[in-house]
Amino acid sequence: MKNYFSSNFKLGVLGGGQLGKMLLTETQKLDIYTSILDKSEDAPCAQICNEFHLGDLLDYDTVYNFGKTVDLLTIEIENVNIDALDQLQKEGLPIYPKPENLRVIQNKAQQKKFYKDHNIPTADFTHFAYLEELKHSYENGLIEFPFVWKSARFGYDGNGVKVVKSYADLEGLPEGECIAEKLVPFKNELAVIVARNQKGEIKTYPVVEMEFHPEANQVEYVICPARIDDTVAKKAREVALKVADEFGFIGLLAVEMFQTQEDEILVNEAAPRTHNSGHYTIEASYTSQFEQHVRSILNLPLGNTDSKVAGIMVNLVGAEGHTGDVIYENMENILEIEGVTPHIYGKKHTKPFRKMGHVTIVNEDINKARALAQQVKETVKVISK
Amino acid sequence: MKNYFSSNFKLGVLGGGQLGKMLLTETQKLDIYTSILDKSEDAPCAQICNEFHLGDLLDYDTVYNFGKTVDLLTIEIENVNIDALDQLQKEGLPIYPKPENLRVIQNKAQQKKFYKDHNIPTADFTHFAYLEELKHSYENGLIEFPFVWKSARFGYDGNGVKVVKSYADLEGLPEGECIAEKLVPFKNELAVIVARNQKGEIKTYPVVEMEFHPEANQVEYVICPARIDDTVAKKAREVALKVADEFGFIGLLAVEMFQTQEDEILVNEAAPRTHNSGHYTIEASYTSQFEQHVRSILNLPLGNTDSKVAGIMVNLVGAEGHTGDVIYENMENILEIEGVTPHIYGKKHTKPFRKMGHVTIVNEDINKARALAQQVKETVKVISK
Structure with missing residues (x-):
C-alpha cells in the first residue's frame, strides 16, 4: 500500500463546493494532503484545503495542468473537462471515478442508453x-x-x-x-449509494427515501432507512449494485431510483460521486460517505455501511424573497432539538432555493426523527440581512 | 443570539495542536471563522484554519495582541499567559473558559486546594x-x-x-x-467530561474508564461506557458536575477520577478543555466533545451527551526506537476491521511515545469493541522511515 498519511502524496479534487468541503473533513482526519481546483475564490473549500487552485473545470488546459500537479485525481462534481482527464489517464495519472464512466454519466442520453444496453431497468x-x-x-x-x-x-x-x-x-x-x-407514476423515489474500490470490493448503503419540494424540485427530506418493504429494499440494492458493477465503477456511485406502483425498481439516474442523499451518513452511519469515497479511490478496505441510528436530512435552501448576505434564523431553536446537527456550507450569499446547508436529525426511532425533522424544517429559515 | 454562522464573527483559539484540529472540523461544519495562535508553523491547525498566527502562548504581548483581533477567545491547551487573558477580559473580550478558572487549574497545588476548599473528594x-x-x-x-x-x-x-x-x-x-x-490504591481510573454554558445549562458525558500504558504513563485505551456499577457511575458524574458547578465553569471540563478499592470517587485532576478521554465521542456520541465545546462557549444549547454505540479509543503513539519522518504501518489492516476510524494528527515527525493520532473502535457490543481495540493496537505501528 502507498503511504497516504502525513506523506508527500497529493490528492487532487476537481471542484471545491460543499461536497468537497465535507470530503476535506475526512482527508484532514487522515492527514491526506489535498489540493482543490475551483472556479470561485469564495468556494467553500478555498480557505481550508492544503492547496487551492483557481480555474475553470471545463477548460482543457486548466484541468490538464492541475492534474499534472497531483498524484491521484478525483471529483466532487461531474461537469468537468473529460478530454483532459483522458489525456492525464493516458499519461499514467490514476483518476477515480474513471473518465470513461464520467463521460457516459455526464450525458443523460448516453447514461440511459447504458442502462438499456446492460439490462438495467429504467423508464x-x-x-x-x-x-x-x-x-x-x-x-x-x-x-x-x-x-x-x-x-x-x-x-x-x-x-x-x-x-x-x-x-x-x-x-x-x-x-x-x-x-x-x-412519465412513470411512482410510489417512492429511492436512492442507494454504492462504493467500489480497485480490488473490486463493493458495498451498498441502505436504501433511502426522498421527498421533494413540489415547486423547487429539490430534495426536502432524505430518510434512512426508507420506509419500504424489505423485498423492495433488497431489489433496490441489487439494482444499484448492478449499475456499479456494469460500469466497473471505482469510487462512490449514487443511484436514484423510482419504486413504481407495481413495486418495480427503475433507475432514474446516477451521480458518480458523494451525494446529497448520503449526507445523513455523517451522523448516522458507521462510515460516512465522504470517508468511504476516500477509502474507495485509494483502494483501501471499504468501511461498514450500516447505520448506528435512523437519520433524516433536511436541506437548508434560501428562502423565497431573500437575496443577499445570509442569516440563519432560529439556529438556536433547532440546536435545542435532540439529535440535530446543522452543516453550514459557507456560502456568504443566499438566493431563493440555493443550497446553503443541511441539517441531520438522528434518533433510534425513525418516526421520532421524522417528527423532529419537520420541526427543524418549520423553524430554521435561510434569509438575507 | 449573535450571528456566528457565515458571518464576520471571529473565534480565536490559543493553541493549534490536535485538539484544535478536531475543533476546526466543527467550526468548519458550522462555518464559524476561526483564527489560531500557535508557536509552530507546522502545527496541525496551521494549514486548515481561516487565519493562523505564529507566536508564543506564554508571552504576554503575543497573547494580548492576538486577543485584540478576535471576538471571543478560547483555548485548546491550558498553558497560556493568564495575565494577558485577565487584561483582555477587563477590556471586554469574552474568554471561555474564564481566565480565573484557568489560573486555578494551571497550578496543580491551587487546583487541589480548590477541591479541598469546596468539599470535593480528592486524595x-x-x-x-x-x-x-x-x-x-x-x-x-x-x-x-x-x-x-x-x-x-x-x-x-x-x-x-x-x-x-x-x-x-x-x-x-x-x-x-x-x-x-x-498514593491511593484504586480499582479504576475514570473520567467524566462536563459541558456548561453561560446560561448555566450543564451536562455530563457518560463515565469512561482508562487503561494506562505501564511505562509511558499515557492512556492506552479509553472505554465508554466504563464497565463499573451504575451507583459508582452515578457518583462519578455527580462529583464531576460539582467540580464544574463550583468553578462556575464555562466550556468543557474533563474531570479525571480514581475509583478506590472502597468505591469512593476521588478527583485526580481536571483539564479545562476537550480531552483525550473524550475522543471516542466523535464516532460514538450524539454530540462530539468538540461540537459541545463550540456550543458551550458560544452559549448555544448543549447537545445530547448519550452514546449511539459503545466506543473505545486507542492512542497512536510513536514506537520505541523510532525517531524521524513518520510512517503508519499496517493502516490497511486496521481499516479492514469493523467500526474502525483512524485520526492522524498531521505531525510529520515521530519519536517514542509522542501522540501522533488515535483510533476509535465503535460497536453495539462493548466486549466486541474491546477485542477489536486490542487487535488494532497490536496491528498498527507508528514508525519512522
Whole structure:
C-alpha cells in the first residue's frame, strides 16, 4: 500500500463546493494532503484545503495542468473537462471515478442508453440530438403528453428536467440534445449509494427515501432507512449494485431510483460521486460517505455501511424573497432539538432555493426523527440581512 | 443570539495542536471563522484554519495582541499567559473558559486546594513551594514512601507526575513548586467530561474508564461506557458536575477520577478543555466533545451527551526506537476491521511515545469493541522511515 498519511502524496479534487468541503473533513482526519481546483475564490473549500487552485473545470488546459500537479485525481462534481482527464489517464495519472464512466454519466442520453444496453431497468425514452427533432416527433404523434424532458447535458438539482404537459411547455424548452422519457407514476423515489474500490470490493448503503419540494424540485427530506418493504429494499440494492458493477465503477456511485406502483425498481439516474442523499451518513452511519469515497479511490478496505441510528436530512435552501448576505434564523431553536446537527456550507450569499446547508436529525426511532425533522424544517429559515 | 454562522464573527483559539484540529472540523461544519495562535508553523491547525498566527502562548504581548483581533477567545491547551487573558477580559473580550478558572487549574497545588476548599473528594496532599521543603518534610518524618509527587506547573501527559518510592527517586526530582499526594490504591481510573454554558445549562458525558500504558504513563485505551456499577457511575458524574458547578465553569471540563478499592470517587485532576478521554465521542456520541465545546462557549444549547454505540479509543503513539519522518504501518489492516476510524494528527515527525493520532473502535457490543481495540493496537505501528 502507498503511504497516504502525513506523506508527500497529493490528492487532487476537481471542484471545491460543499461536497468537497465535507470530503476535506475526512482527508484532514487522515492527514491526506489535498489540493482543490475551483472556479470561485469564495468556494467553500478555498480557505481550508492544503492547496487551492483557481480555474475553470471545463477548460482543457486548466484541468490538464492541475492534474499534472497531483498524484491521484478525483471529483466532487461531474461537469468537468473529460478530454483532459483522458489525456492525464493516458499519461499514467490514476483518476477515480474513471473518465470513461464520467463521460457516459455526464450525458443523460448516453447514461440511459447504458442502462438499456446492460439490462438495467429504467423508464422508456427516446433520444433527440436537437429540440427540433423532439417537436417533430410530437407533431407526428410518436410521443404524447405528459412526458419527462431531460437535457442531455449539465442538468443539476432539477434544472434540465421538466414534465411536459402541453404544447406551451414544449415551446418553452431550451435548445439542445435531450431525451423524452415516459412519465412513470411512482410510489417512492429511492436512492442507494454504492462504493467500489480497485480490488473490486463493493458495498451498498441502505436504501433511502426522498421527498421533494413540489415547486423547487429539490430534495426536502432524505430518510434512512426508507420506509419500504424489505423485498423492495433488497431489489433496490441489487439494482444499484448492478449499475456499479456494469460500469466497473471505482469510487462512490449514487443511484436514484423510482419504486413504481407495481413495486418495480427503475433507475432514474446516477451521480458518480458523494451525494446529497448520503449526507445523513455523517451522523448516522458507521462510515460516512465522504470517508468511504476516500477509502474507495485509494483502494483501501471499504468501511461498514450500516447505520448506528435512523437519520433524516433536511436541506437548508434560501428562502423565497431573500437575496443577499445570509442569516440563519432560529439556529438556536433547532440546536435545542435532540439529535440535530446543522452543516453550514459557507456560502456568504443566499438566493431563493440555493443550497446553503443541511441539517441531520438522528434518533433510534425513525418516526421520532421524522417528527423532529419537520420541526427543524418549520423553524430554521435561510434569509438575507 | 449573535450571528456566528457565515458571518464576520471571529473565534480565536490559543493553541493549534490536535485538539484544535478536531475543533476546526466543527467550526468548519458550522462555518464559524476561526483564527489560531500557535508557536509552530507546522502545527496541525496551521494549514486548515481561516487565519493562523505564529507566536508564543506564554508571552504576554503575543497573547494580548492576538486577543485584540478576535471576538471571543478560547483555548485548546491550558498553558497560556493568564495575565494577558485577565487584561483582555477587563477590556471586554469574552474568554471561555474564564481566565480565573484557568489560573486555578494551571497550578496543580491551587487546583487541589480548590477541591479541598469546596468539599470535593480528592486524595490528601501537602503543598511545597520548593523541592527542598519536600525533602525536609521527608527527613523530618512528615511524609512517607511511597507518595505521588506532582509538579505544580506545566505537567502534561504524565510528565510532572512521579510515584516516589525511595530516597533515590526523591533525589531525582526536578526543582520547583510541587505537591506530595497520598498514593491511593484504586480499582479504576475514570473520567467524566462536563459541558456548561453561560446560561448555566450543564451536562455530563457518560463515565469512561482508562487503561494506562505501564511505562509511558499515557492512556492506552479509553472505554465508554466504563464497565463499573451504575451507583459508582452515578457518583462519578455527580462529583464531576460539582467540580464544574463550583468553578462556575464555562466550556468543557474533563474531570479525571480514581475509583478506590472502597468505591469512593476521588478527583485526580481536571483539564479545562476537550480531552483525550473524550475522543471516542466523535464516532460514538450524539454530540462530539468538540461540537459541545463550540456550543458551550458560544452559549448555544448543549447537545445530547448519550452514546449511539459503545466506543473505545486507542492512542497512536510513536514506537520505541523510532525517531524521524513518520510512517503508519499496517493502516490497511486496521481499516479492514469493523467500526474502525483512524485520526492522524498531521505531525510529520515521530519519536517514542509522542501522540501522533488515535483510533476509535465503535460497536453495539462493548466486549466486541474491546477485542477489536486490542487487535488494532497490536496491528498498527507508528514508525519512522
